[in-house]
Amino acid sequence: MLWLLGGAMAVGQVIGGRLGAHSAMRFGPRLIRPLLVVISLGMVAKLLPDPANPSGIMILGWFG
Numbered sequence: 001m002l003w004l005l006g007g008a009m010a011v012g013q014v015i016g017g018r019l020g021a022h023s024a025m026r027f028g029p030r031l032i033r034p035l036l037v038v039i040s041l042g043m044v045a046k047l048l049p050d051p052a053n054p055s056g057i058m059i060l061g062w063f064g
Contacts, residue, residue, distance in 0.1 A: 024032055048056045 047053055048059065050056055
């Protein structure tokens with residue numbers, strides 16, 4: 001196990017969770033909704049062309 005890397009990730013998750021919760025309470029849906037859409041589209045753009053992704057292979061096969 002890489003304890004230092006795991007500890008750094010845990011600290012980052014705690015900080016991100018606190019900042020995210022604070023931002024959600026302060027700005028409400030007008031921040032959360034667009035952020036959710038942008039992050040979701042970014043994940044699709046990253047994962048779809050991955051050669052190990054069966055969904056990407058299927059969808060790219062339709063258009064290829």
